[in-house]
Structures are given as structure tokens and as C-alpha cells.
Amino acid sequence: MNAHSYELTKNHEGFVSIWVGIVPLAEIPEEYFMKRYDDGTEVDDDDEDLEPNFIDDFSVLYDEDRVDYNCCVEEFVSVERLIGECSHSTSYLKPACESAKKLGLETTQNVILLHDFNYALNPLHLKKNKYMHFIGSFPFDSDAEIAFQSGAK
Incomplete structure (x- = not known):
């Protein structure tokens, strides 16, 4: 974690920040989203000293219980589909897809x-790197449903 990491607090409840992959999944190192030791073995969840590259690249601290990660290994699919399969997506799907x-x-x-x-409030926020592009932060309703069931096309 770098010295300029941005930690969000309770004042940011009700917002979801979204990044979209911009390269084929096979080009993103497996460890990019996973905590790993230098030898490649997975880090024990209790070891908070090692963070995935995503955290370093975008200088963020977040609660892992509030993360949705969705992917399609076989092919590129619509951004709408992958976001729509995530938690509470009916409340933010349209503006996220427009962005x-x-x-x-x-x-x-x-x-x-x-x-x-709400990553958009980070004064130092990075819009994109070689793997991911930040598309925005959007209000969400914690009572909203998932727009699409996983695997639906």
C-alpha cells in the first residue's frame, strides 16, 4: 500500500465504484486481484501486509466484504451483463452502462x-491503468435486486 492510499469511511455509504477490464482476462496476471506471497502462494486472510496490485495501482483501501468481482473467462461479453449480475445492480446499471x-x-x-x-471523491484518483478503467461512482440502493442472474446472456 502506498502512502497516498485513499480510505473511504461511512460518509460514502450508498455509492458503488466500478472498474471495467480493458484487456483480455488472460493478459491480467492472476495475482492482480489476489493476495499472494512473492513465491506465488496465496496469502492467509489474516496477513494484511500484502495487498493485490489493484489496490496499489488505484491507491485504495476497502472492505473485502463489499466487493463484487465478475468475469467471463471464455469470451468478451457486454459490460451491461457483467455489471448486471452484481449486487443491487438494478439501482445503478443504466448510468454505469452509459458511462x-x-x-x-x-x-x-x-x-x-x-x-x-466513492472513488470519484479521491483527489488523486487514477482513471485507468493497463488492465482496468474506472468508469465512475454511482448511488445504489441496498434493497435493489440483481438485474441479471449469473450466466444469463
Whole structure:
């Protein structure tokens, strides 16, 4: 974790921050989203000193219980589908897809969503790196349903 990491607090409840993959999933190192030791073995959940590259790249701290990660290994699919299969998606799917479309991101193989996290307020936020593109932070309703069942096309 770098010295400029941005930790969000209770003031950011009700927002979801979304990143969309911009390269084939096979090009993203497996350890990018997983905690791992240098030798490649998985880190015990109790070891908080080692963080995945995603955390370092975007300088964020977040609660792992509030993360949705969704992917399609076989092929690129619509951003709408992958986001729509995530928690509470009926409340933010339309504006998230509109934002992704404006950025030219209509298909992907993976998305990561951080609930109760408004990354857009981070004064140092990075819009994209070589793997992921931040499409925005959107209000969400914790009582909202999932737009699509997992695997639906």
C-alpha cells in the first residue's frame, strides 16, 4: 500500500465504484486481484501486509466484504451483463452502462465493484491503468435486486 492510499469511511455509504477490464482476462496476471506471497502462494486472510496490485495501482483501501468481482473467462461479453449480475445492480446499471459507453467500453471480460466506496471523491484518483478503467461512482440502493442472474446472456 502506498502512502497516498485513499480510505473511504461511512460518509460514502450508498455509492458503488466500478472498474471495467480493458484487456483480455488472460493478459491480467492472476495475482492482480489476489493476495499472494512473492513465491506465488496465496496469502492467509489474516496477513494484511500484502495487498493485490489493484489496490496499489488505484491507491485504495476497502472492505473485502463489499466487493463484487465478475468475469467471463471464455469470451468478451457486454459490460451491461457483467455489471448486471452484481449486487443491487438494478439501482445503478443504466448510468454505469452509459458511462462505460461514453468511454468506448461496451464489452469486457471482467468488472470489479466496490460498494459503499466513492472513488470519484479521491483527489488523486487514477482513471485507468493497463488492465482496468474506472468508469465512475454511482448511488445504489441496498434493497435493489440483481438485474441479471449469473450466466444469463
